[in-house]
Amino acid sequence: MTQTDMPRNALVSIADLSFAYDSDNGNRKVLDGINMTIPRGKVVAIMGGSGCGKTTLLRLIGGQLRPSRGAVTVDGKVVHEMDDKGLYALRRRMGMLFQFGALFTDMSVFDNIAFPMREHTNLPEELIRDLVLMKLHAVGLRGAAQLMPSELSGGMARRVALARAVALDPMLIMYDEPFAGLDPISLGVVGQLIRRLTDALGASSIVVTHDVVASLKIVDYVYFVSEGRIVAEGTADEMIHSNIAFVKQFINAEADGPVPFHYPAVDYRQELFGSP
Amino acid sequence: MNRTTLDLWVGFFVSMGIVALIFLALKVGNLGGSNLKEAYAITARFDNIGSLKVRAPVKSAGVVVGRVGAISFDLATYEAQVTLNVDGRYKFPKDTFAKILTSGLLGEQYIGLAVGGDEKMLGAGDTIAKTQSAVVIEELISQFMFNKASEGGAK
Amino acid sequence: MTTSPAHFFRAFGNRINNGIWHLGFASRFMLAILLHSGMALRRFPLVIREIYFTGVMSLIVILVSGLFVGMVLALQGYDTLQRYGSSEALGVLVALSLVRELGPVVAGLLFASRAGSAVTAEIGLMKATEQLSAMEMMAVNPIARVVAPRFWGGVISMPLLAALFSAMGILGGYLVGVQLIGVDEGSFWSQMQSSVDFREDILNGVIKSFVFGILVSLIAVFEGYDSEPTAEGVSSATTRTVVTSSLVILFADFILTALMFRG
Numbered sequence: 001m002t003q004t005d006m007p008r009n010a011l012v013s014i015a016d017l018s019f020a021y022d023s024d025n026g027n028r029k030v031l032d033g034i035n036m037t038i039p040r041g042k043v044v045a046i047m048g049g050s051g052c053g054k055t056t057l058l059r060l061i062g063g064q065l066r067p068s069r070g071a072v073t074v075d076g077k078v079v080h081e082m083d084d085k086g087l088y089a090l091r092r093r094m095g096m097l098f099q100f101g102a103l104f105t106d107m108s109v110f111d112n113i114a115f116p117m118r119e120h121t122n123l124p125e126e127l128i129r130d131l132v133l134m135k136l137h138a139v140g141l142r143g144a145a146q147l148m149p150s151e152l153s154g155g156m157a158r159r160v161a162l163a164r165a166v167a168l169d170p171m172l173i174m175y176d177e178p179f180a181g182l183d184p185i186s187l188g189v190v191g192q193l194i195r196r197l198t199d200a201l202g203a204s205s206i207v208v209t210h211d212v213v214a215s216l217k218i219v220d221y222v223y224f225v226s227e228g229r230i231v232a233e234g235t236a237d238e239m240i241h242s243n244i245a246f247v248k249q250f251i252n253a254e255a256d257g258p259v260p261f262h263y264p265a266v267d268y269r270q271e272l273f274g275s276p
Numbered sequence: 277m278n279r280t281t282l283d284l285w286v287g288f289f290v291s292m293g294i295v296a297l298i299f300l301a302l303k304v305g306n307l308g309g310s311n312l313k314e315a316y317a318i319t320a321r322f323d324n325i326g327s328l329k330v331r332a333p334v335k336s337a338g339v340v341v342g343r344v345g346a347i348s349f350d351l352a353t354y355e356a357q358v359t360l361n362v363d364g365r366y367k368f369p370k371d372t373f374a375k376i377l378t379s380g381l382l383g384e385q386y387i388g389l390a391v392g393g394d395e396k397m398l399g400a401g402d403t404i405a406k407t408q409s410a411v412v413i414e415e416l417i418s419q420f421m422f423n424k425a426s427e428g429g430a431k
Numbered sequence: 432m433t434t435s436p437a438h439f440f441r442a443f444g445n446r447i448n449n450g451i452w453h454l455g456f457a458s459r460f461m462l463a464i465l466l467h468s469g470m471a472l473r474r475f476p477l478v479i480r481e482i483y484f485t486g487v488m489s490l491i492v493i494l495v496s497g498l499f500v501g502m503v504l505a506l507q508g509y510d511t512l513q514r515y516g517s518s519e520a521l522g523v524l525v526a527l528s529l530v531r532e533l534g535p536v537v538a539g540l541l542f543a544s545r546a547g548s549a550v551t552a553e554i555g556l557m558k559a560t561e562q563l564s565a566m567e568m569m570a571v572n573p574i575a576r577v578v579a580p581r582f583w584g585g586v587i588s589m590p591l592l593a594a595l596f597s598a599m600g601i602l603g604g605y606l607v608g609v610q611l612i613g614v615d616e617g618s619f620w621s622q623m624q625s626s627v628d629f630r631e632d633i634l635n636g637v638i639k640s641f642v643f644g645i646l647v648s649l650i651a652v653f654e655g656y657d658s659e660p661t662a663e664g665v666s667s668a669t670t671r672t673v674v675t676s677s678l679v680i681l682f683a684d685f686i687l688t689a690l691m692f693r694g
Contacts, residue, residue, distance in 0.1 A: 062568050091570035102561035116569050119576075279476070286479050289487045293591025296598035300530060300633050303620070331628070 011172055011204040012038035012061060017070035019056055030056050032228040034070070038172075043198050043205040045215045047250065048225035049259060054208040055099075057225075058174050061206070062094060063087050074172065092120055095165030095173040099180055101157040103149040109136070109160050110145040116167045135163040138200075139193055155186030159193065166197055172204050173197070179211035187214045194218055212251050216240065224250065226258070314364030316400040317345060320374040320387070321355040326410025328376055328385045334360050336389040341366045344387060360387060369394035370402070376410035385410060457653050464582050464652070467575035471583055477576075481584025485546035489592060492541055497529075497596035500537060501603025504528055508604075509612055521614050522623035525604030530627060530636045531692070534597030536684050539643035541596075542589055543676035547651035550581050551672040554655025555665035563656075578656060582648045589644025590637055597636065635691045642683060647676045 014036040020029045030053040038044050046054050059065045061072050063079045072079045074090060082090065103112050113132045117123060123131070136142040139159040149157060158178060165173055178190050195218040198205040209215050216222070216236045224232040224239070224247055232239065232247045239247055249257030265271070325347065334342035342362035350357045362368070371392030378385050398404070471478055508524040554577065557563050563573040601623075608614045627633065651672050658668035 064564070064567065088570040091568055094568065096565065096568040098561045098565050100560070102565040104562055104565075105556075105560070116571075119569070119571050282483050283476075283479060285487045286483045289482070289490060289588075290591060292490075293486075293594055296591070296594040297637070299598050300594060300601075301629055303624070 009040045010037045011040045011075060012036070012206070013073040014057075014061075015071050015073070017057075017060065017072060018068050019053070019060060019065065020068050029068075029228050031060075034225075034228075034230060036223055036230070038204050038206055039221075040171075040204050041198070041202050042220040043195060043207060043218060045207045045209060045219040045222045046225060047210055047212070047215070047222060049210065049250075053228050054225060055176055058096070058176055058206065058208055061172075061174065062091065062096060092116075092168060093171045095168070095170035097158070097161050097165045097173070097175045097178055099177045100154070101149070101161035103152075103157055103161055103164070105149050107149075108145070109141070109147050109149065109152070112149070112160060113164045113167050116164065120168060131167075135167055136160075138166075138197065139163045140189070155182050155189065158182065158186070158190055162190070162193055162197070166201065166203075169201055170203055171201075172206070173201075175205065175207045175209070177209055178207060179209055179214045187211070191215070191218045210250075212253070216251075315342065315361040316364055318360050318362060318398050318400070318402050318404060320358050320360060320404040320407050321350065321353065322358060322374075322376060322407050322409045323355060324409040324412055325356045325358060326376055326378075326385050326412060328358065328387070328410065332384060333386045334362060334389065335386055336366070336368070336391070341389070358387070367397040370396045370398055371406065372398065372404055373406045373408065374404045375408040378411070456657070457649070460653050460656070461649055463574050464579050464649075467572055468579045468583065470572075470575040471579035477580040478583050478587070481580045482588055485542070485550065485581070485585050486588030486592060488549075489542060489545050489588070490595070492545055493538055493592045493596050494599050496537065496541055497534075497599030498603040500533055500596075501525060501529065501600030501605075502607045504533075504600065505604040505607035505612070509608060509614065518614055519618035519622055521604070521608045522619035523626040525608070526601055526623045526627050527632060529597040529600040529604075530632050532636075532684070532688070533600065535593045535636055535639035535643055536680060538593040538596040538640065539589065539647060539680045540677055542585075542592055542644075543647045543651070543680065544673050546585060546588070547647050547672050547676050548669045550585065550648075550651040551655040551658070551669045552665060554578065554581070554652060555658035555660075555668050558656065558658060559660040559662070559665055561660075574656075578652050582652050585648030585651065586641070586644045589647065590640040593640030593643075594637070631692075635687075638691075639684065639687050642687065643680050646679050646683060650676045650679065 014034055017031055017034040017036075018029060019031040034057070036044075046057060048054055056065065060067055061074065061079065063082070066080045071081075075093075077086065077090065079087070079090070103109075104115065107115070110132055113135055114128050117128050117131060121128075133142055133145065136145055139162055141156060141159055141163070144152070144156065144160070149160070152160065162178075175194065178194065179187055182190065191214045194205060194207065197203070207215055207219060216239065219236055221235055222233065222239050223230055224244075226246050232242060232244045234242070240251060242248065242251075246258040248254070249259060255261050328344065328347065330344050330347055332344045333340045334344060342360055345359040345361040347359075348357050349355075360374075368389060369392050371394040373390040373392065375388045375390065376385055377388045504525045505521060508521055508528075509518060512518045512520055512524065554563075557573075557577065563577065566573045566576060605619065609616045609619050654668040654672045654675070658664045
């Protein structure tokens, strides 16, 4: 897939991406030949079981890891070919919501959100104050501006981190397991916020998750990843009615299917009673 | 932590540290003491300077009047050449005697100036004519033994 | 039987390999810190904050320890000196021991245990909770923003702490020697003044504490940054900081003493 093939409204384009951690026990491929397109203004979900490489994918898009093969192109530029300056310029237009928030624990909520503004802009403090309060208001936590991260509940921390991720009005927002460990109300809140902020900013959102219910409510497109490969893709509706075995097992939360219940082991009878 | 309280504490800490350094430098060390007003340099030659070091005191009548500036070896005369920086307030006559003495029994060595009666004073760059080298224990012992041997022989 | 010694040597070789690799990595890390120190020095409030957390918070430990070390020196020193009738040299003994050796070394060890371990834990925890990653993704270099200020904070704090330690120790020695035991006050100070040379002793001591400050700060910051992002990883990194710093201080002290006090 060359740059000219890329549809005009695709913000992120991933072509034949492969990645493996160099380790002594062979090159275990985390990702193998991934092809993806993230259009502008859409919310795309990447789903799969734990450890299938979803977080690695986000790190590759953000330039924290280099691909073993293939390329990630964001807004027309290949990420791993950029120099430090280009990479930092790119990252300033991206927002990332880390799992469990990753708020700076030595600063207040206000300072956390003001952080990217203070680091990258020369805006006067009064303007920064207004912007921070606006972002907090968008996530419903304007009254919590002076709290410290240790005083926040999980859901609140996630929302503050979301406000921080959109502090500079990014064109691409990435969410690493935004629904993990939240109560039903917070799940609904975060889901709504993801949809609303994406639409309001005209940005693209990539949501890495394995929460089927919460994400299928808000996403435009879904990629299913299993063992480093894309096994299915389509709109939320298509996925719900899909006949692909892996997708069915995932969406219907079946205990056994393409992802087996039993970890590979010796034959049961043999292990209990010795070899016959 | 409030910005200004933090700055206050850090300022307090840094100033305390600097005070400690100054205390060490002046009260504990001898930085304050080594100010020789308008020192002038005179040289003295010795056969043996023993363990005299640079910056050793130069005393006269027990009072520190200067410091040893430099020690070098004179190839022409095979003697040690010592430069003394003497405080400008003190002038010494031309026939001053320069001796290398030891403070205490095993202490550090210093230069003692014993004055003569000459009317003319030493100026900058002058050389002290009369010097006495340091006492070297080995020579003392060998001299003692030589004396003892000659005594025994004479008997 | 033949696999056992081969296995042992391979494991041993691996450890040395790892150690050398670690050393190389640490040197590159030090270079990175120096290169990115521009931001830390331009935004000095960041460094001031770290001077507070490493220096000011260590003050009590340093001052109290210095006082007690000085007092013990006076007690022990007097016992030996008065046997040779040289009890007036107590001031010299206390001052030289502190300024040349105990001040920089003990203050360095205390600094490593208190401030060094705290810095390692802080940075390690930030790594474990993905705060450093988040900073990177926000296009802020964590080495410039988090690591360098802590490094320079430690480098600035350490010589000051060592000086305070020595000063308190001499004070403690004075209290015990002169006030308690009864050594002559005049000769206590005058002998000290004539025997302690600014350039030879005090300045060398300051240079030592400066070198120790650089070493301890580098180790603390490196272990934190390099730690495993788990709870056990952070705790073992903290222990490593204290142990490695202590050993490095003592080793560097030997080298510096040999270089400085050869005459």
